[in-house]
Amino acid sequence: MxxxxxxxxxxxxxxxxxxxxxxxxxxxxxxxxxxxxxxxxxxxxxxxxxxxxxxxxxxxxxxxxxxxxxxxxxxxxxxxxxxxxxxxxxxxxxxxxxxxxxxxxxxxxxxxxxxxxxxxxxxxxxxxxxxxxxxxxxxxxxxxxxxxxxxxxxxxxxxxxxxxxxxxxxxxxxxxxxxxxxxxxxxxxxxxxxxxxxxTGIYRPNLHLAVRQVTNAGERAAEALRLVRENQGSGIIYTATVKAAQDLLAALEEAGESVALYHGKLHATERRQNQEMFMSGARRVMVATNAFGMGIDKPDIRFVTHLQVPASLEAYYQEAGRAGRDGAAAACTLLYFHEDKRVQQFFLSRNYPDAALLRAAYDAAARGERPRDKRSQVALKLLKEGGWLRQDRKLQYRLDGAAPRPLDLERLAEHYREKQERDREALTRMVSYAQSGFCRWKLLLDYFADEGAGLERCGCCDNCLSPPTVQV
Incomplete structure (x- = not known):
């Protein structure tokens, strides 16, 4: 060694x-x-x-x-x-x-x-x-x-x-x-x-966390424009849906801002061109869904704004954390409109394999096929963990023992109903963060069970700088 x-x-x-x-x-x-x-x-x-x-x-x-x-x-x-x-x-x-x-x-x-x-x-x-x-x-x-x-x-x-x-x-x-x-x-x-x-912990004192409450979609878009003009340097605005990204792009372009668009439904060439424009500084702001950003090596991003509430605090921290990689101060702001929670609830409802999908995945493996959609791949993994499929040295799925009974598939599907409950709880915690009057960093540290920072108040988030008043 x-x-x-x-x-x-x-x-x-x-x-x-x-x-x-x-x-x-x-x-x-x-x-x-x-x-x-x-x-x-x-x-x-x-x-x-x-x-x-x-x-x-x-x-x-x-x-x-x-x-x-x-x-x-x-x-x-x-x-x-x-x-x-x-x-x-x-x-x-x-x-x-x-x-x-x-x-x-x-x-x-x-x-x-x-x-x-x-x-x-x-x-x-x-x-x-x-x-x-x-x-x-x-x-x-x-x-x-x-x-x-x-x-x-x-x-x-x-x-x-x-x-x-x-x-x-x-x-x-x-x-x-x-x-x-x-x-x-x-x-x-x-x-x-x-x-x-x-x-090593998640605390990054250069990230200034804030939440701004909005009461309707129009106010939300106006607030996003204000943050673009309020913050210097490059930034990312995350949306929960492609339509919200397209609508905001049009509004910012009409207001004369330098913006690009990124989402999974764009052609790969257009995505790459838009990313290059943002990375080079030819466009100041990227409006994007969560398809954008993982591994983006641009150290001077000065602000990340979330137009809509993400599905979890993990997602929020990962996306907000793309700001300030150079160690200089950066603003991370969530625009919270309570009805946006329904968008994430809709996404959650579509994520989980049921017994019928598990049966279809097993039958496909029996025919030597391998479906590539996300839910079917999850189903194959569940069937492997249950002992009905195995993978050979080339990672191909093979049948392993007797076929699963309907009751077996129902029990496997129940495993993912547990995940559905966890995801609902994660969304609830995300909404609690948005509505809380406590130190934003303290809330994140508690969520990730990160006690290393020994922090009670960061001193730079919105709630630390301007503590909410209690109405008596």
Whole structure:
């Protein structure tokens, strides 16, 4: 295992830095000791260094699983600049470059290889990884693996099976937030019950939190425009729906503001162009749904406004936390109109597989098919956990034992009704935050059971600066 002296020398000579930030040394030490590790560190705290240094010191290649194609290119270029060989494997990379990267793995070269969870789960790639020398697997944005998290992505469900198929190389999971439920689920989904957790806390004193109550949609839009004009620098305005994003974009453009639009229904080319305009400063404000922002490496975002209430405090913290990555002050404001809660309630009602969907997923697996919609992928994972399906070395689903009875499927569906209740509770907690007169940061710290900051009042949120008066 590398000594702290070797790590400091690499930090200085390769990365051009004099010292590590809080938590980084503990994570690096844990990874170099071969321990499965979960690092919970706020946005902008240097999570990437926690795998880059071990990757340079460990034998074998490091596979970094990330949903962020837009971020892979930046990471690879930065690593190439400092002399650490790195490749990316995703749909945007020319075939020649991908072939070269794959050849490097076949020849057991020591490299950092970035891939999406979808690529990791392909049979051909898994076959290749079996022949490679994998020293570490990194799961970025690991809260996406948890069914209790706000940003669950079914593509992550195959990562645990991939680790098993690869002979259980050490795994480093990275995220900015995780409640106790999410931590437990990450451990379970990755098959790493002894995973060490290094949690540096969520508190970021440069983020000035506020909630502004509005009484109708017109007032809400006017308030959003006022915040755009009130705040200097670049910013993001999050909406809960595509229609709200389109309507607000039109209103801001009519008011003469420099804005771009981002949501999942835009063509990929238009999304990419709009993101580039925002990142370069050609557009000052991005109006977006939650499809935008994960991994956005723009340190000088000065404000994040939520036009509508998010589904949970995890979602709110992740999205608001895209402001102020450079450490300078940034404004994070939620516009709260009580009827907006109904939008999130509508989304929640559509999320959960029932017994009929479980049966359809099982029948599809019996025919050798694999449905790709989100709810069906969840159903396949549930059937595997129940013992009716298994995954082979190429991560293909196979029947395992007798077929499930109707009662079995009802019991599996009940598991997700429990998640529905948890999601309703999370939305209730989000609404309580919006309506509360207590310190905003204290409310967040309590929600995430983060006692490390020892904070009672942040002194810079709206409720600390202007405590609400009690009407007698």
């Amino acid at each position: 590398a000594t702290h002296l070797q790590i400091r020398k690499m930090l200085r000579d390769v990365f051009g830095m004099e010292q590590l930030r809080p938590g980084q040394q503990q994570v690096i030490d844990s990874v170099l000791a071969g321990r499965d590790t979960l690092a919970i560190m706020p946005t902008g705290s240097g999570k990437s260094l926690c795998y880059q240094i071990p990757a340079a010191l460990l034998k074998g290649s490091t596979v970094v699983v990330s949903p962020l194609i837009s971020l892979m290119k930046d990471q690879v270029e930065k690593l190439d600049d400092i002399g650490l060989p790195a490749d990316q494997l995703n749909s945007k990379i020319p075939a020649g470059e991908q072939a070269e990267a794959l050849q490097g793995l076949r020849e057991r070269q020591e490299r950092i290889v970035f891939c999406t969870p979808e690529r990791l789960a392909t049979p051909d790639f898994m076959s290749l990884l079996h022949k490679a020398d994998i020293g570490l697997v990194v799961v970025d944005e690991s809260h996406c693996i948890s069914r209790w998290g706000h940003d669950f992505r079914p593509a992550y469900l195959d990562i645990g099976a991939a680790l098993d198929a690869l002979g259980r190389p050490p795994v480093l999971a990275l995220t900015a937030t995780a409640t106790d439920d999410v931590v437990d689920d990450i451990r379970q989904q990755l098959g790493a019950p002894g995973m060490r957790v290094v949690n």
